[in-house]
Amino acid sequence: MINPAKSKEDLDLSYLKEMSGDSAEFMIEMLDTLVEQIPVYLEDLQKAVDAKDWKAASEFAHKVKPTFYYVGREDIRDYVQLIERNAKEGIDVHNIPKVLAEIKEELKIILQQVGKSKAELQKQL
Template identity: 45%
Template sequence: MQDNRDNHPLDLSYLTEIVGHDPEFMIEVFETFTEQTPFYMAELEDALAKKDWKRVAECAHKIKPTFTYVGRGDVKDFVQLIENGARKQENLPHVAEQIASLNSLIDKIYQQIERTIVEVKLKYKL
C-alpha cells in the first residue's frame, strides 16, 4: 500500500478547477505548501512526542486539506487515518508509524512539486 502512495502522481484537476489556468497562482500554491508543511509537521511531531493524542488529531486535521490542493487526495485520506486513530486513541503505535510514513511521503511530494513547477514554467514560458 505504501508503494502505491509513493508512486502516485500529482492530480492537478482540483487545483486547476480552483485557480483556472493561472500558472503563477498554481506555483504560488505549490510554494505555500512547501513553505508551510514543515511547520505543520513539526507541530504534529511535537504532539506525538508528548503523546498528546488530541493535539495529534487536531494537527492532522489541520494539514489534511493541503494535500488536496497539491493533487494528492490519496495522502489526504492517509492523514485522515492518522487523525481517526489519534482521536479514538486506537492502535497508537501504528499512528506513530503512519506519521513517520507521512514524513517520507511529504519528501516525495516536494520532489513532485519541484518537477511540476518546472513543467508549468516551461509550458507557460515563465
C-alpha cells in the same frame, strides 16, 4: 495506506487548476505555500505525537490533511485522516508514530514532485 504508484507519477494538479482558473502563476504560489507549510504542520504533528498529546495530534492532522488533496495525493490525505481519527478517538495510538514516519518519508517524494510540477508551470509564464 500510501499508494506507491502515485510516488512514481506526476502530481495531479486538476484541483489547483480548477481553483485557480488554470492560472500558472497562482498555482506556483500555491505550490510554494504548500512546500513551506506542510513540513511545519508535520513537525507540529510530530511534536504532539511525541508528547502523546492525542488531542493536539488530531488537530494538527486535521490542519494538514487538505493540503495533500490540492496536489492529488488523496492517499496521503486519507492516511493523515487515519491519524486524525485514531488520535481523536484514542484508537491504535501506538501505530500513529509509524504512520507519521511513513508520511514524512513520502513527503520527500512529494516535494520532488512539486518541484517538477512547478518547473512545468513556470514554462507557461
